[in-house]
Amino acid sequence: MPSEPVVDLRDPAILADPLRGYDRILAESPICWARLPNGEEGWLVTRNDDVRAVLTDPAVRNDPTGLPGKGAQTQEQALLALGTPPEHLPYLRASLLSLDGAEHARLRRGISHAFSVSRVAKLRPRVQQIVDQLLDDLEAASGSGNTPVNLLDRYAYPLAMTVVGSLVGVPEADQADWWHWGKVLVGGAPAKIAKAMGEMISFCHALVDLRRAQPRDDLISTVAAHDELTDIDAVAVLMFLVLAGHETMAHLLSNAALALMRDPAQRELLRTEPALWPAAVRELVRTDGPVQLARLRYAATDIVVGGVRIGAGDAVQVVLGAANRDPAQFAHPHDSDVRWQARHGRREGSVGFGWGPHFCLGVALAKLEAEVALRSLFDRFPAVRPVAEPAWVPLPRGRHRVTLDVRLY
Numbered sequence: 520m521p522s523e524p525v526v527d528l529r530d531p532a533i534l535a536d537p538l539r540g541y542d543r544i545l546a547e548s549p550i551c552w553a554r555l556p557n558g559e560e561g562w563l564v565t566r567n568d569d570v571r572a573v574l575t576d577p578a579v580r581n582d583p584t585g586l587p588g589k590g591a592q593t594q595e596q597a598l599l600a601l602g603t604p605p606e607h608l609p610y611l612r613a614s615l616l617s618l619d620g621a622e623h624a625r626l627r628r629g630i631s632h633a634f635s636v637s638r639v640a641k642l643r644p645r646v647q648q649i650v651d652q653l654l655d656d657l658e659a660a661s662g663s664g665n666t667p668v669n670l671l672d673r674y675a676y677p678l679a680m681t682v683v684g685s686l687v688g689v690p691e692a693d694q695a696d697w698w699h700w701g702k703v704l705v706g707g708a709p710a711k712i713a714k715a716m717g718e719m720i721s722f723c724h725a726l727v728d729l730r731r732a733q734p735r736d737d738l739i740s741t742v743a744a745h746d747e748l749t750d751i752d753a754v755a756v757l758m759f760l761v762l763a764g765h766e767t768m769a770h771l772l773s774n775a776a777l778a779l780m781r782d783p784a785q786r787e788l789l790r791t792e793p794a795l796w797p798a799a800v801r802e803l804v805r806t807d808g809p810v811q812l813a814r815l816r817y818a819a820t821d822i823v824v825g826g827v828r829i830g831a832g833d834a835v836q837v838v839l840g841a842a843n844r845d846p847a848q849f850a851h852p853h854d855s856d857v858r859w860q861a862r863h864g865r866r867e868g869s870v871g872f873g874w875g876p877h878f879c880l881g882v883a884l885a886k887l888e889a890e891v892a893l894r895s896l897f898d899r900f901p902a903v904r905p906v907a908e909p910a911w912v913p914l915p916r917g918r919h920r921v922t923l924d925v926r927l928y
Contacts, residue, residue: 526563527554528812528836534913537811541565541841542853550827553836555815556915561834562827565841567848567868569825573837574813575875576822580619583817587832602709607716613755615880616814623876629745630756631880633686633738639883642686646888649681650895657927664928667906671923674896675772676765682888683764683881687757688730688737693722701766705919706912723754764881770809770919771885772892775800777923778807778855779897780904785857786897793894798861800889804871806855811840812916813873839870840918900927 525548527533533540544551545565553563564573573579580586584595595608603611611617615626632638653674661668676698684694696718703715727743727750734740738760742753779786779799789799816835821828829835844852848868850859860867872879879885896903903925912919 521552523552524554524560525551528556528563528915529554529558531913533915535911537915537918538840538844541811541838542844544838545841545845550825555834555836556812557815559834561815561836562824562829563836563838564824565838565845566825567842567845567870570813570837570839570842570870571868571874573816573824573835574870574873574877577620578819578822579816579835580819581617581814581816581877582619583832583834586817586819602713604713604717607713607720609751610716610720610755610758613749613751615756615759616877625747626752626756627880629748629752630738630742630760633741634881634884636883639887642682642884643887643891645685646682646891647895649678650892653678654895654899661927664926667924667926669922670776670903670925671769671773671920674892675769675776675923678892679765679768679772679888682884683761683768686738686884687760687764688726688735688739689761696722697761697765701762704762705766705914705917719758720754723757724750727753727757760881764884767809768885768888770917771804771889773920773923774807774809774918775803775889775893776896776903777905777909777920778803779893780925782855785855786901788857789894789897790901795857795861796890796894797886799855799857800886800893801869801871802855802857802860803889803893805843805849805860805869806853807918808840808843808871809918810871810916811838811918813837813839814877839873842868842870903927 526544530540544563549566550569551563552560555561564570595612598608598611599605613626615623618626657668657673658664660666660673680694680698681691684691684697689697700715700719703711726739730737730740730743734744739757742748742756745753748756785799789795813836816837818829818831818833818835820831823829846852850856872882872885906924906926909923910921912921
């Protein structure tokens, strides 16, 4: 391994503008030794072909336990070093994000049917109902358009939370707690994160026990009744699904809405050809997705990626944002092109929803939700526009805004 990092992902310039920073790394050092967000060193991989190769290689693992070098640390030791309370470790180990191989496949298999395309399609009327009510509320809060409204907090977050809460089975009265917990986990201090995690674990255990006694037509009841899933599995699954289903989704909607506000040509195209909306969602996830870095992984053996030797035990960080804007892969890497996406997009290698075994479980739901939410917003308020340049949350892993204040008319 090189002696000094070429790039530091905690660089203020990257935090201030992740896309520009990752584009520069892609152009200058597509595979390089870097200082990663957690402070350790590892390989940064940015080219689209290389990113997809890493994400599908069984020799690249989420769990570093038993590997040489950095991997000599067990996953538990790595988590404890970050300040994780020992009692939370079993739930983090059981997360879909932490598991590899057969264990990951087992847990995923137990819940994947709930996110099938056919089952998700049946949710469209309910999603439309939620969207219409939130748009009514937006208009009322705006005083018929005269007062700016926060599209992130008043539309994107409540929509994402209500939809995933309805699917999973989180009671409406408790959904505000999940919104709070999600915000703490993304940007909170270690003590606050530990407290929020403990509250989530307790909540999920109580809800699993309740659904075992009083099952309903929701995902919690399915998970609670699954013979292959332990209590810890069930809690870990629920935590992952609710957090990913509302926190990431809210910022996908916010980013996509702002991108369309700034692109009148694409808005007009979608107005005249609404059948292009599914392609628009795929393209906006590629150009303005909320997730820039995938989960940190480790090489289990010596591997070669893009002509570079990566040693066993080395950390490997793939940059989804750079891979999605790779000029070697995309005709218009930095700009949304809905018509191009409609013609070529299903074969073009976007990794906005991940790639390989850990490909996003809820992709069908995310696409449907984004299509309904964005189309309805711009159909109802075609002149919606930002009040000012929204501030970014300084995160190397994500593309999140602090707020998105808009005028509707």
